[in-house]
Amino acid sequence: MRKIYLDHSATTPVDEEVAEIIRIYYTEKYGNPSSIHSFGREAKKALEEARLRVASLIGAKPEEIIFTSGGTEADNLAILGVAGAGQSKGGHLIISAIEHHAVLETAEYLAKMGYELTILPVNAEGIVELDSVGKALRPDTILVSVMHANNEVGAIQPIEEIGRIVREHGAVFHVDAVQTVGKIPVDVEKLGVDLLTMSAHKIYGPKGVGALYIRKGVRISSLLHGGSQEKKRRSGTENTPGIIGFGKACQLAAQRMTEEAEKLKKLRDMLLNGIVERIDCVKINGPLGDLRLPNNVNVSINFVEGESLLLSLDMLGIAASSGSACTSGSLDPSHVLLAMGLSHEVAHGSLRFSLGRQNTVEDIDHVLEHLPEIVERLRAMSPLYHQAAKKK
Ligand SMILES: *Cc1c(COP(=O)(O)O)cnc(C)c1O
Numbered sequence: 001m002r003k004i005y006l007d008h009s010a011t012t013p014v015d016e017e018v019a020e021i022i023r024i025y026y027t028e029k030y031g032n033p034s035s036i037h038s039f040g041r042e043a044k045k046a047l048e049e050a051r052l053r054v055a056s057l058i059g060a061k062p063e064e065i066i067f068t069s070g071g072t073e074a075d076n077l078a079i080l081g082v083a084g085a086g087q088s089k090g091g092h093l094i095i096s097a098i099e100h101h102a103v104l105e106t107a108e109y110l111a112k113m114g115y116e117l118t119i120l121p122v123n124a125e126g127i128v129e130l131d132s133v134g135k136a137l138r139p140d141t142i143l144v145s146v147m148h149a150n151n152e153v154g155a156i157q158p159i160e161e162i163g164r165i166v167r168e169h170g171a172v173f174h175v176d177a178v179q180t181v182g183k184i185p186v187d188v189e190k191l192g193v194d195l196l197t198m199s200a201h202k203i204y205g206p207k208g209v210g211a212l213y214i215r216k217g218v219r220i221s222s223l224l225h226g227g228s229q230e231k232k233r234r235s236g237t238e239n240t241p242g243i244i245g246f247g248k249a250c251q252l253a254a255q256r257m258t259e260e261a262e263k264l265k266k267l268r269d270m271l272l273n274g275i276v277e278r279i280d281c282v283k284i285n286g287p288l289g290d291l292r293l294p295n296n297v298n299v300s301i302n303f304v305e306g307e308s309l310l311l312s313l314d315m316l317g318i319a320a321s322s323g324s325a326c327t328s329g330s331l332d333p334s335h336v337l338l339a340m341g342l343s344h345e346v347a348h349g350s351l352r353f354s355l356g357r358q359n360t361v362e363d364i365d366h367v368l369e370h371l372p373e374i375v376e377r378l379r380a381m382s383p384l385y386h387q388a389a390k391k392k
Contacts, residue, residue, distance in 0.1 A: 004367065006320050006354060006356075006359065010321055012203065012356055013356075015248075015252060018204060018248045023241075029046065047240055051247070054247055056250075059186075060213050063231075064213055065211050067210070067239070067246075070210040071102060072210075076102065083115065083142065094119075094136045096145075097119050098128075098155070098339055103145050104335070116140075120136060121339065122339050124341050126340045133166070137166070144171050148179065150179070153298045159193065164192060173194045174195040174196070175193045175195070176196075181250075184294065194214075205245050208239065209242035267359055271355075278371070282299050284299055285350060286298050295355040298353075300351075301350075301375055302388075304349050305378070306350050307322055309374060313371070321351075333348055
């Protein structure tokens with residue numbers, strides 16, 4: 001059966017070139033970067049090259065990059081690290097309502113520990129409104145965390161403008177850029193961020209590797225103590241093959257990003273428009289055009305369950321996601337769609353397709369050929385759909 005992968009916001013295949021370099025650093029150049037012999041020095045040199053590659057993709061200096069076990073750890077390190085570096089206990093944190101669980105739950109954990117938390121609302125397109133940021137800031141605000149683009153609906157946030165407001169106030173500004181790094185230009189100077197989260201496996205690198213950009217001078221406390229790797233900010237023997245693979249993935253992303261984004265935008269709009277043309281009672285979630293990630297398609301198809309759609313698509317070899325990969329398995333509707341004002345029913349019928357490097361026009365045609373039949377079959381069992389159809 002033909003298989004079509006349209007879930008690149010959950011993870012991506014490792015690029016062949018990346019896989020090859022990882023293999024070499026597992027089996028041939030396997031030294032511990034902390035060792036002083038030639039094996040260690042060889043690994044250390046490659047590790048530092050990778051740091052340079054990661055840094056240059058986001059306009060940072062290599063010494064501002066700390067490698068972690070992924071986006072989740074980088075988000076935790078940013079938030080817990082800023083809280084831990086605070087002089088006094090407690091304080092005020094601000095996050096947006098559409099953050100990834102790695103930010104949301106870390107902030108909620110701190111709220112349980114005595115910190116105060118303000119959650120910024122978003123508009124119907126899933127975008128944080130600037131005046132809400134100014135209103136939420138307080139004298140005791142220590143951290144503001146707003147993601148660069150949302151993983152479910154692809155909404156790109158006005159980070160540069162938020163950064164300006166936060167900087168004027170003097171709080172630390174963290175941005176989860178897992179979904180934008182390597183897809184659209186990310187420059188830490190232009191965006192005015194203090195901390196920025198990245199993950200390798202969303203950009204054709206390996207799973208279990210990520211990084212936190214920490215602007216020079218920003219103080220954070222460590223989560224892991226021990227061997228004083230990563231300038232004592234993240235102890236533990238480095239995942240050298242993974243980090244080197246991450247570096248390679250960043251280098252490839254820098255080379256391919258512009259061309260790839262253009263291609264993906266065309267496929268994205270083909271799929272979005274095709275769904276709206278072929279299926280009735282459909283709502284596009286998230287903004288259109290340049291405020292949307294080049295690879296994101298998210299629609300609510302009324303009178304069907306997102307989970308049933310996913311299963312039917314899966315039987316045809318098509319891999320998509322209902323909202324967020326992290327929430328599948330639970331039947332709670334996505335917090336992102338609810339924050340955008342969708343009802344539980346409409347949120348439940350939502351479907352995310354996230355496109356990637358290998359997708360083609362034929363893939364999109366294939367989905368557009370089969371999705372309408374699937375929806376029709378599922379709706380045939382829905383009394384609500386029949387009622388709504390009669391009214392029209
Ligand atoms: C995937 C993702 C993460 C988590 O990254 P991991 O490397 O899988 O831990 C964090 N934030 C966003 C926006 C993501 O899409």
